[in-house]
Amino acid sequence: MNAIGSIFNGATSLLKGMSVTFRALFTKPVTMPYPHKEPELTEAYRSAIELIRFEETDTHDCVACLQCEQICPSFCIKIEGDRPEGMKKKRATRFDMDFALCSLCGLCIDVCPTTTLKYSRIYDEAGYQREWVHDLLDGFREGEAAYLERAIAEEAEKAAAREAKRAAAAEAKAKKAAEEAAKAAAAPEPEAAAAPEPQAAAPVEVSDESAPAEPAPASAAADSAKEEEGEGA
Ligand code: SF4
Numbered sequence: 001m002n003a004i005g006s007i008f009n010g011a012t013s014l015l016k017g018m019s020v021t022f023r024a025l026f027t028k029p030v031t032m033p034y035p036h037k038e039p040e041l042t043e044a045y046r047s048a049i050e051l052i053r054f055e056e057t058d059t060h061d062c063v064a065c066l067q068c069e070q071i072c073p074s075f076c077i078k079i080e081g082d083r084p085e086g087m088k089k090k091r092a093t094r095f096d097m098d099f100a101l102c103s104l105c106g107l108c109i110d111v112c113p114t115t116t117l118k119y120s121r122i123y124d125e126a127g128y129q130r131e132w133v134h135d136l137l138d139g140f141r142e143g144e145a146a147y148l149e150r151a152i153a154e155e156a157e158k159a160a161a162r163e164a165k166r167a168a169a170a171e172a173k174a175k176k177a178a179e180e181a182a183k184a185a186a187a188p189e190p191e192a193a194a195a196p197e198p199q200a201a202a203p204v205e206v207s208d209e210s211a212p213a214e215p216a217p218a219s220a221a222a223d224s225a226k227e228e229e230g231e232g233a
């Protein structure tokens with residue numbers, strides 16, 4: 001290729017590149033000046049799990065059932081818990097989660113009976129170590145004592161209400177039984193059933209053939225005897 005051809009090829013290629021750059025001047029940018037600007041994450045974005053803070057209690061609801069720890073295929077969750085005195089449910093006292101191992105499979109979220117787990121929206125975590133363990137209870141510890149106090153008071157209130165309801169039901173039952181007993185005592189004794197009247201014997205029809213012959217009158221018998229004597233003489 002001669003020099004003129006090379007110059008022509010170079011100029012063509014330059015113009016092609018410049019045309020791409022020129023078109024980009026009028027299109028919406030697909031990049032952003034991170035970290036100077038916060039990225040807008042899509043709804044589908046997911047990162048390592050975290051505990052949900054519920055509005056009504058202002059804390060999480062992990063009852064340390066260990067279901068998430070047992071189902072996690074990456075073995076990245078470690079939980080401990082105990083049952084505070086006066087409460088029915090247990091509370092987590094340790095919830096460590098190794099972000100480096102989590103594969104975002106979501107199994108822990110699916111099995112949680114109190115729905116207190118969700119994917120976090122963390123996007124800028126970085127570190128210099130292999131160990132990347134987060135304490136998920138961090139941020140909840142401060143209000144834990146106040147929550148326990150409220151929860152124990154609520155439990156006691158509910159227990160008292162249950163006991164009152166049970167006592168009321170027992171009282172109503174006893175009252176009903178007493179009323180029924182009083183009603184039964186006040187009811188008159190049932191009279192003895194009247195003996196049935198003996199029925200008159202039905203007349204027995206006797207046929208002429210089977211009926212015994214009526215005795216002949218005495219005069220007729222005497223006449224008959226005289227006739228017999230006469231015949232004999
Ligand atoms: S998302 Fe999956 S890998 Fe991550 S902690 Fe939950 S169960 Fe384990």
Ligand code: SF4
Nearest residue numbers: 062063065066068112
């Ligand atoms: S499954 Fe839910 S309630 Fe049970 S230990 Fe895990 S986070 Fe806590």
